[in-house]
Amino acid sequence: MKKTKLGExxxxxxxxxxVLQEEAYGVEIKRELESRLKNSLSVGSIQSALKRMxxxxxxxxxxxxxxxxxxxxxxxxxSATQEAHRVLEEIKAIRAGLWASFPNSFLNLGPI
Amino acid sequence: MKKTKLGExxxxxxxxxxVLQEEAYGVEIKRELESRLKNSLSVGSIQSALKRMxxxxxxxxxxxxxxxxxxxxxxxxxSATQEAHRVLEEIKAIRAGLWASFPNSFLNLGPI
DNA sequence: ATAAATAATTTTATTTTGTTGAATAAATAG
DNA sequence: CTATTTATTCAACAAAATAAAATTATTTAT
Numbered sequence: 453m454k455k456t457k458l459g460e461x462x463x464x465x466x467x468x469x470x471v472l473q474e475e476a477y478g479v480e481i482k483r484e485l486e487s488r489l490k491n492s493l494s495v496g497s498i499q500s501a502l503k504r505m506x507x508x509x510x511x512x513x514x515x516x517x518x519x520x521x522x523x524x525x526x527x528x529x530x531s532a533t534q535e536a537h538r539v540l541e542e543i544k545a546i547r548a549g550l551w552a553s554f555p556n557s558f559l560n561l562g563p564i
Numbered sequence: 565m566k567k568t569k570l571g572e573x574x575x576x577x578x579x580x581x582x583v584l585q586e587e588a589y590g591v592e593i594k595r596e597l598e599s600r601l602k603n604s605l606s607v608g609s610i611q612s613a614l615k616r617m618x619x620x621x622x623x624x625x626x627x628x629x630x631x632x633x634x635x636x637x638x639x640x641x642x643s644a645t646q647e648a649h650r651v652l653e654e655i656k657a658i659r660a661g662l663w664a665s666f667p668n669s670f671l672n673l674g675p676i
Numbered sequence: 677a678t679a680a681a682t683a684a685t686t687t688t689a690t691t692t693t694g695t696t697g698a699a700t701a702a703a704t705a706g
Numbered sequence: 707c708t709a710t711t712t713a714t715t716c717a718a719c720a721a722a723a724t725a726a727a728a729t730t731a732t733t734t735a736t
Contacts, residue, residue: 459693459722460572467662470670479684488658494725499685504722523733524683537670544663546600550579551656558582558649571693571722591713606696611714616693635704636712 458510458539464489465501466510466540469530477516477527478502502530510536565621570651576601577613578622578652581642589628589639590614614642622648 458466468485469476482498505511516527570578580597581588594610617623628639 458572460570460575461723463572464658464662467659470667471662471665473667477684488661494723495685496687496726497722497724499687500723503686523681523731525685525729525731527683528685544659546576547579547656549600550576550583553583555582555585568692569723573694589713606694607714608697608716609695611716612694615715634712635702635710637700637702637714639712640714 458505458508458543459501461497462501462505462510463540463543465498466505466532466536469502469511470532470537473531474529476530480527481530505536506530509533510539565619567620570617570620570622570655571613573609574613574617574622575652575655577610578617578644578648581614581623582644582649585643586641588642592639593642617648618642621645622651 464485465481468481468488472480472484478495478498481502482493482495485498486493502511502513506513510533511530512533513528513530516529576597577593580593580600584592584596590607590610593614594605594607597610598605614623614625618625622645623642624645625640625642628641
């Protein structure tokens with residue numbers, strides 16, 4: 453479990469894992485994030501982010517039910533660790549602080 | 565002006581440039597961001613982020629006053645372009661959407 | 677039982693970002 | 707003119723992001 457900080461893309465993948473709960477597996481994460489970003493992502497980019505975050509201790513994984521209803525390889529379901537939640541809050545607070553310090557000339561309405 | 569997306573660190577540097585306004589130059593950006601992140605950064609990391617964002621059209625720069633009060637090389641003052649503001653708002657909205665979609669089990673108070 | 681279709685993950689290679697540390701430059705003070 | 711201060715630039719390397727292709731596993735149809 454080596455430790456480095458979270459990258460930009462990793463952060464988005466991590467947030468998506470939390471949002472998707474029991475449905476948080478590679479292909480579905482890709483779909484969800486593509487729809488939010490409104491542009492397409494490669495499978496590999498998601499998978500490598502997931503793998504790295506598992507190495508860093510931000511995610512754990514287990515294989516889904518052995519006999520799903522419709523064809524295909526079994527899903528690898530991810531979930532975020534406590535540490536992941538902690539670093540997400542941390543970076544959120546730092547960004548919020550920066551936005552809150554914007555000069556008045558840039559009006560700054562609503563949540564980040 | 566080649567175009568790629570903003571990295572995580574680049575985004576923080578960009579936000580800091582906006583916050584610092586007329587004082588947005590390498591060394592000062594470093595100080596400000598170090599204080600917000602509560603850890604130290606190298607000069608080069610800031611400079612390379614600035615240079616890359618200038619190439620991407622998110623920043624413009626000009627040299628500061630030719631005769632500063634106290635010794636040293638002239639400052640290179642950066643400012644964010646309209647496009648920079650646009651992408652910042654965009655990624656902010658995407659993250660806000662993700663946080664807003666968190667399952668109820670994770671209470672989610674205050675702005676991001 | 678085999679082949680085709682489907683659903684996923686894994687692998688490999690390349691480009692872009694991030695990080696570090698040392699070198700260089702310009703201005704002022706003495 | 708030399709030392710000091712304040713800054714930027716450069717070069718080399720590590721990590722993350724992206725893309726495309728390969729592989730694996732399961733279901734459905736014949």
